[in-house]
Amino acid sequence: MRIVAIINQKGGCGKTTTSINLAACLARLGQKTLLVDMDPQGHCGVGLAVPEEQIERTIYDALIDPSDGRVASMEEVAWQIATDFDLAPSNIKLAGFEQVFAGRAGREDRLATALNTVRDKYEWAILDCPPSVGLLTFNALKCCDEAIVPVETGYFSLHGLTKMMETLEVMRKQCNKEIMVRVLPTLYDTRTKLAREVLSELRSKFRDYLMESTVNFNTKLKEAASFGQPITEYDPGSRGYKDFVNLARELMGHRPVEIETTSAENMGLLSRPAELVQRAKQLAQLTNYQFGRGTIPAQPVAQPTAQPTVQIAQPAQAPAPSPAPAPVAAPRLAALDPRTVNASDNVTITHISPPPVMQISPKSTDQKLSEFYGVKKIGDDVIFAVNFQDAKKVLVAGDFNNWMPVSTPMASGMRPGMWVAKLPLPPGRYRYRLVVDGKWMTDPNNKYVETNEYGELNNVVEVAA
Ligand SMILES: Nc1ncnc2c1ncn2[C@@H]1O[C@H](COP(=O)(O)OP(=O)(O)O)[C@@H](O)[C@H]1O
Ligand SMILES: [Mg+2]
Structure with a gap:
């Protein structure tokens, strides 16, 4: 002591x-x-x-x-x-x-x-x-x-x-x-x-x-x-x-x-327009992740033979028009009144404006969304995306934040129940768990796990160099 x-x-x-x-x-x-x-x-x-x-x-x-x-x-x-x-x-x-x-x-x-x-x-x-x-x-x-x-x-x-x-x-x-x-x-x-x-x-x-x-x-x-x-x-x-x-x-x-x-x-210091801009940025990011924008997720290096569970649409599969907005983002975007967004905030929201003609059946949208959950590397960031419909607060804790969940709250995603964290993790092997409304749990969308000293399962993510 x-x-x-x-x-x-x-x-x-x-x-x-x-x-x-x-x-x-x-x-x-x-x-x-x-x-x-x-x-x-x-x-x-x-x-x-x-x-x-x-x-x-x-x-x-x-x-x-x-x-x-x-x-x-x-x-x-x-x-x-x-x-x-x-x-x-x-x-x-x-x-x-x-x-x-x-x-x-x-x-x-x-x-x-x-x-x-x-x-x-x-x-x-x-x-x-x-x-x-x-x-x-x-x-x-x-x-x-x-x-x-x-x-x-x-x-x-x-x-x-x-x-x-x-x-x-x-x-x-x-x-x-x-x-x-x-x-x-x-x-x-x-x-x-x-x-x-x-x-x-x-x-x-x-x-x-x-x-x-x-x-x-x-x-x-x-x-x-x-x-x-x-x-x-x-x-x-x-x-x-x-x-x-x-x-x-x-x-x-x-x-x-x-x-x-x-x-x-x-947050209180943020004016409403600034909040909206922040939200818009978030949605814009998510839209980009979902539709690939030409980025290809890295494969986990731990299991070189394993395929990532999620295939983000490749340019070849994705409808070409650029910008390519996500239809599912539209209902949320409607709540964002562009008039309240301060032009001086220097954020382009045009690429997440209501979608042009791009037909995606509800099934394929759902499919894409369910495929989106999990962990993947996009650019320099590692994206954690999980689905907890009724959760009020979802945090992620792991080797990258000294297992302090409070330092990494997940942001609510583009659709109800979706929670996302974007972490700029350097290459390496990280163990993590989720804390959903105060309860520690394993990420159900990441099949890579190992047992910890408490007999529970830690998720594992390996970030390639
Ligand atoms: N970092 C801080 N920021 C704002 N208020 C503080 C901070 N540290 C102490 N206070 C406030 O100052 C007052 C005195 O602090 P306290 O910790 O009771 O001092 P001490 O125990 O040395 O008498 C308390 O009202 C406390 O809430
Ligand atoms: Mg005292």
């Missing part, structure tokens, strides 16, 4: 936000994580909607001696928040810890002793410290392997940080152990000159300590806390989510990934 203390004596610099969302993201990445609230204000419980009146045992009960009352086990204290994510909550009782333990031997090792009992149960313990450097923080420092100091990229932050680093050094010496201390810039607002200056100052002054990750100011993080949810639940398309996934990945020793932000917050 790796123990990470989130420490800063300054309040409001994002300790609790970092603790909650880092823990949630580690858990989302499959790491069994315990979040320990060492602040008597109990903000972790509030930010994760643990009903205060139902909290019978807190971390305080796991830290005390039998002479102080009944000692609780960590198992009794922990609340399950999500898969692989537990919280050891606190409340105001913890404020009495310092007084109760004043003058007692071993008072700074209480947390270490409590966490030792669950060392094999969790891969990570994240400790949310109070905004002070008293006995509670000392307990956290005493047992942690590393400390993260969130620093708000604001006016007084640099002065406060220098003091905090000095204090940490004094405490570290008292603890008589090595602790890796790192600074995490938080509440970073790219739009303000001050924040940019503070960040560059941080880079020059604390270069060796600075984490690669930065947590941007993102109102979704604030909202998530007020709704009692980690960002993984509240808005996995937000920038806040992306920042915390990258922070978790950095701790795990991975490089950051570019996660597309797809939240309503970003």
Whole structure:
């Protein structure tokens, strides 16, 4: 178990936000994580909607001696928040810890002793410290392997940080152990000159300590806390989510990934015409895929003898007129009023306008559509197309996105029930699965599968060079 203390004596610099969302993201990445609230204000419980009146045992009960009352086990204290994510909550009782333990031997090792009992149960313990450097923080420092100091990229932050680093050094010496201390810039607002200056100052002054990750100011993080949810639940398309996934990945020793932000917050910025243009682009792409446009899908290299299940119409078979629109696109296109499309958006939608004379019987259209589902390489992209009629959300997770479905939502396709993802995958072998309305499943349109360690089937796609 790796123990990470989130420490800063300054309040409001994002300790609790970092603790909650880092823990949630580690858990989302499959790491069994315990979040320990060492602040008597109990903000972790509030930010994760643990009903205060139902909290019978807190971390305080796991830290005390039998002479102080009944000692609780960590198992009794922990609340399950999500898969692989537990919280050891606190409340105001913890404020009495310092007084109760004043003058007692071993008072700074209480947390270490409590966490030792669950060392094999969790891969990570994240400790949310109070905004002070008293006995509670000392307990956290005493047992942690590393400390993260969130620093708000604001006016007084640099002065406060220098003091905090000095204090940490004094405490570290008292603890008589090595602790890796790192600074995490938080509440970073790219739009303000001050924040940019503070960040560059941080880079020059604390270069060796600075984490690669930065947590941007993102109102979704604030909202998530007020709704009692980690960002993984509240808005996995937000920038806040992306920042915390990258922070978790950095701790795990991975490089950051570019996660597309797809939240309503970003969509909200799109004017309706822009949305329509986006939709039009999507439809245009799909139309192109379906009718080949002269592109020939690559064959999976894993099974050199196997034929792709889908034959995209070759130029020889496809009716020649160019552009060749798909009849099935027409009903959807009718909903797109070209008049609302802003000319300055620089999108040509003429090639997906209602079809010219091109007779394709309904049967052959259906046939082509059913043939379209599956995975194939078109140009530099790999297209995943699946059919789930009643699904509300379809995601794809695999080797290409670290098995994080939330980073790759599929877009709804050109007809009801169709979901499509277009990924620019470099040549290689990828395993993947689908997540349909929260349920993991095998792609029924890709017959190439292999068993995973859970005894389920992963789909396999090999992208040729
Ligand atoms: N990256 C962020 N973007 C927007 N708001 C944030 C961010 N980080 C923290 N906040 C908000 O700032 C306030 C203080 O953050 P908090 O995590 O409670 O700090 P601390 O635990 O250090 O006192 C909270 O209202 C929180 O929602
Ligand atoms: Mg806090």
